[in-house]
Each structure stands twice: as C-alpha cells, then as structure tokens.
Amino acid sequence: MRLHWVVNLGIALAQANTTNYVDAIVLAAREAAQAGVRSVWFGQRMDYDSAALAAIVGREVPQLQVGTSAIPVVGRHPLLVSAQAQTTQAATHGRYHLGLAVGSSFAAGAFGVPFDRPITRLREFLTALRELLDTGTADFHGELLTATPPMPTALPGAQPRVPVLVAAMGSQSLRVTGELADGTLPYLAGPKTLGEHIVPAITKASSTPPRIVAFVPAVVTADVEAARAEAVRQLSFYDQVPSYTRVIELEGATRAADLAVIGDEETVAAQIRRYFEAGATEVVLTSTDLAGPEDQRRTWKLLGELGSGISTN
Template sequence: MTVGLALHASGPGNQIDATVLLAREAAAAGLRSAWFGQTFGADSAQLAAIVGREVPDLEVGTSAIPVFGRHPLLVSSQAQTAQAATHGRYHLGLALGTKLLIEAGFGIPFERPIARLREFLTALRQLTETGTADFHGELLTATTPLPARVPGAEAGVPLLVAAMGPQALRASGELADGILPYLAGPRVLAEHIVPAVTAAAEAAGRPAPRIVAMVHGVVTDDVESARRTAVEQLAFYEQFPSYARVLELAGAARAGDVAVIGDEKTVAAEVRRYRDAGATEVVFSGTDLAGEADRRRTWTLLGELAG
C-alpha cells in the first residue's frame, strides 16, 4: 500500500511555486504521491504535470475533475499531456460534482449524472488508450477528425472516480480503474464500498479496482482543538447526498467525526485499518489542521508508513 498527500498551497504568494516546494518536502519525507483537487482556481491536471515534472520521485494525480462542464476530448488532452510530462506517473481522477456547484458555476442542469459518467468514461477510455474515438451517446459525442494522441502518453492514463454511491460504484467498477472515496471510514469501505466496486469489476471482467482512500487527518496532541477545526472545515460536505450517506453508514453525526486525529500510534493504527478494509492507497488531506509543527509531524509519520 502506498501513502500520499492531497496538496493545497495557500497564502498570498505564487500558488504553483508554493505547491512545488510542498511537493519536494513531501517527497523528502518519503511520501509516494501528491494529489490536487479541482475547484474554480488552478487547473489540477496542469498543476500535477508541473509538480510531477519538477519532483520526479512522486506519483501525481487529480482528485477530482467533475464530468459536468467538461468534454472527454479536452480532458483527454489535459490528461495525456500530464502523462507525457511526468513519463507515466499521472493518475486522472473524475467526479460527478454537485448540483449546487455545477448549476451555480456553469449554469447547466445537473441531470442524469450516472449516465453522463458512463458516457464520459467510455469515450475517455477510447481517447486515452488509442488516441481516437467514435462515440455517440445520448448525452455526449466524441469523435476524432484529427488524431488525439499525445506522443509520450502511449501507456494510457489510469482513470479513477470519486465514487461512493451504489450506482457510481457500479459504473466505476465496470468502466474505470479504481475509486477515490473521501470521508468514508474503514468500516464503510469494508462493508459497502469495496465489495460493491469489486463485484462490478469482476462482473465486467476487469482487474480488481484500486481503492485510493482519501482521509482527512493529522498527528497532534491537541486532539480536541483539531477535532473542532475539522468539524468546521468539513461541514460543507454534509449537505451533499453521497457524503451524507457514508457518514450515516459510519454512524457519524458530523463529517469531522471521521477525521483521523491523534498521536502517531493512533494515526498509524487507523492507516492500517484502511489497509485492512481494502484500501490499496491512502492519501491524507487536512494535515494543517493543528498548525505547522503538527503538519510536519504528520508528514514524517506518513513517510515512515509509506516506507
């Protein structure tokens, strides 16, 4: 199992330069991968390409680009460019997105998300594997009157989905290479998520899927204060059905309740629980919950666990 970080540089300086510095520190600590979220700011695929180019010891990935407001041809171009720039170390994460952000941001209806995900994955797989597509779906069309291959990306691009609901897990098992569940604790992974996506992959004749568990947490002695901060930071997710479902399955009252917070022994034990639940990789975010000293302390532990 590999251990990585979700990196987000904040502050008034140049975000790209700051992210590269963080990534170098992560690699020096022994971490194996760096992942970048996609909002309305920096382009996550470009950021991954830059970091992967600058820090060759890290695998890099996006977690995750919404399929609404994008087209498979454009996402394929981004992903193949990142894959060529990093010489095969790029991993593309996709997401359904949320009705709130899609409709408010793009002004388009958030309709038939699972059908769109299926069509997007089907067309994107053709493009990233062959550089061509001839896909005509109900919601998307993707054809290649000109070649769509980026030389240097011939190995293809791993396709992962931020899936946690039953329908999204089924589609991901059938059409993707793995999933990126977030705020889904070990018991929820073991009892609900891993069996569903694995069964779908088996039924489709695909290899066992990667389970990249995205975990919010930090090593600290001030557990109570860090937990309060986590509750505040993660409250945003509680309004969305997919997160509300996994929190209910975990018996958690708030999203912050599933954050992994404690000393080195506690956090290491939780990482092992994720591994035992079926996670093939664990990626930590929120490591700045308790300040800079504890952030560095957390990275040191995670680097040891990665080793």
C-alpha cells in the same frame, strides 16, 4: 505498539495565504517528498487547473506520483480531459493518475448547465474517454455526449495509458466505475463503509481487481481538541452534501469531522491500517494542516516512515 509495514501512502496538497500558489505548492511538494511521501493529489477548484498543477509538480519533483481528485465530468468534455491527462502524463513521464467525479448541482451551476442524469453522463463520459485513451481516437455517439475527433488524439510520450479513477461511493456510480474505470477515490468513507459497501460493490462490477484509493482527513498532533475543532470548521461543507452525508451515516457518524483521524503517531498509524484491512489499496491523507505547519510536517514524516517500512515505536 511497533509498526513495520510498507504501504502506498500520499497526501492531498493545498496551500493558503501565499502570493504565488503554484510556487508555494511546488515548495510544499518538495518538502513532502523529502519526508518520504510517495504521492501528492490536487483537488479541482475554481482558481487553478488541477491537471496542469499536477504536471508542474510532477515535472519539478520527479520522485513523486501525482494525481487529481477529482475533476467533475459535468461541464467538461472527454476530448478536453483526455488531452489534459495525456499532456500531464507525458510531462511527468508516466506518473499521473486522473481522478474524476460525477459532480454536483453546485459544480453544474458554475457552468450554467443542468445537473441531470448524472449516472448516464458518467457512463458516457467514461466510455468515450476510455476509447480515446486506449485507441487514440473515438467514434462515440451517446444521449448526452458525442466524441468524434477529426484527427488522432494519442500524444507521444503519454505512456503508460493514464489510469482513470472515479470518486464513486453510491451503488450506481460504483457499478459504472467498476465497469469502465480503474478504481475509485472514496472520501469520508470510513473503514466500515469501505469494507461493507464500497469494496464489494466495485469489485463485483470490475473484471480486474480495482484500485481503492481512500482519502482520509488526518493529522498527527498532541492538541487533539483544537485539531478536532478545526476539523469541524473545515469539513462542515460536506455535512450538507447528500453523497457525503450518506457515507457518514453508514459509518455511524453524525458529521464529517467525526471521521477525521487525530492523535499521536500510533493512533494515526493504527487507523490507517484499518483502511487497508477494509480493502483500500492506497490511502491519501487530507487536511494534514488541521493543527498547523509543525504538526503537518510531523504527519508527513509518519507517512514517509510507514511507506518506507521504518519501524515506529
């Protein structure tokens, strides 16, 4: 098979076993950029702030787009998230993409707050955030949130307006996301689920074509069996989360690891193509470390080649 197509591709970047996480991430981001990767994304964890990490990486590696995927809205306020996002946007000179998530009882429990009425909270959060980013102020009074800043909130240099994406996959969250955000960040939603459920639902709710940034666990490797076993270990957490088990079942799979794309360059490239054919506007590969550092670099090299339109035989 001969591949020759230019696409929007990125990676979700994480590091392990390091003495300074930020330093290690910057070095890895530089290596990814040298391989031709166009964007790097950071999940929100309990040990670092993803928007701050994106700001540092975007500042240090100016050829990269940077994004967060995804900051839960539970336990946070749109005023604070707006300030974080604008600071990162100014630091990266307009290369930041804010990814949000509804959250879960797990995330809410860490803050000691209830996980109740998540769709209402998402709608109110996005409404207030959009007003803050669009106008530089807000006068929002909802049932769960209030945003009435006593001073302007627009930050010089935070242009263009930060794009807002939501990790939405259910019908209600997709409707809210389509109405109030710029697109969605589905994870573990295979091509069938993407094309038959997610893309139609968000497109119907959107006034403009939405961004569909599909996050896909994938690695280029010759040792498929070992990588699959590692995928089972790394992704087993998602087999217990209802929002993920739903999309896994919709795809006809039984566990998250079944959706990991593992194989040689032709295999991985062909599967990436399926996501674009299903309606993805961008694809971000996660878990590229499943088979070790050498195969991770091999995966990044493939993304660089596909993103540059280089032919791969």
